[in-house]
Amino acid sequence: MANRQDIISKITEWLQPENFQDYCPNGLQVEGKAEIETIVSGVTASRALIEAAIDANADMILVHHGYFWKGEDQRIQGMKRERLKQLLEHDINLVAYHLPLDDHPEYGNNRQLADVLEIKNPRPLDGLVWQGDLEEAMTPETFNLHLSRKLHREPLQVGEGKSEIRTVAWCTGAAQGFIDKALEAGLDAYISGEISEPTTHTARECGIHYYAAGHHATERYGVQALGAALEKKFGVRHIFIDCDNPV
Structure with missing residues (x-):
């Protein structure tokens, strides 16, 4: 088990998101429990991934495509409401890295x-x-x-x-x-x-x-590499879940 902030700090050290002009906030997007035992990674924080993460008893979801993109409707309703509702009800952290994860020379x-x-x-x-x-x-x-x-x-x-x-x-x-x-x-x-x-x-x-x-x-592979590195560093459990997308 590891502390959420320790994990976020280590990813920040590795990926240096402050160096990127991105289309979304990188890092912790939805706050959940402070202590992390299981991290589920996936490409996109879809409802299917969230439900799979709940079934896996995840404390943190690590993705490449998170939420709160520039130019999108800011209202919390419909699909966005249902996704956030599930995360908050199950106290799951959502952590997302977009361009910093594309660019990284080892985990990218x-x-x-x-x-x-x-x-x-x-x-x-x-x-x-x-x-x-x-x-x-x-x-x-x-x-x-x-x-x-x-x-x-x-x-x-x-x-x-x-x-x-x-x-x-x-x-x-x-x-x-x-x-x-x-x-x-x-x-x-x-x-x-x-x-x-x-x-x-x-x-x-x-x-x-x-x-x-x-x-x-x-873009399946960056989150897997980053999740594996966190597993090795902190001794947490990491599971990659591939919710297929034909696009």
Whole structure:
């Protein structure tokens, strides 16, 4: 068992959220009990995750996508009310880290995705975008199969680039607009979670292979790594719960 503030302080030390201009508050979003024995992690603080965390007797929920996003309706009603009601009734802390978790060089979504996809020499390219190399060159079709097997989701593949892929850039989540950074760096392929209508034309006309591998599918791994690190540091129990999302 560990103290909530000790856990939050350690995550703050690791992720340094104060260095980010984010779209939501990072850290403790909903306060629950002070002593933590079980942490449940997940991608998004959906009702399904909350209910699963209640069943697991969680004291804290750790997510990448929390609440209180800029521009959203501030009223506590409907879906938001039901989520908060469950958290408060069961005295569960909700802790969320968005951009700081994408960016972290060890626990971050981008760094963890590189490990899952077996990308070699992963390193930051520009801002939140990372780059790396394939151990062996793959055809665009073979690379698509590789992504499917590793992420358990078939990506949307577009673009007309080189016959073999050796260098890759990526940014998890809704980062399709960063495809230009991969083009500027002269890389063979770019991966993000989501695709927009203009992304298809950019990939086709500028000669790069693009893979929309799923927002949820590319961002499963940061919270797992962070939760595992907290388990090791504080001796708490950590459980990752994957509430599937096809987007």
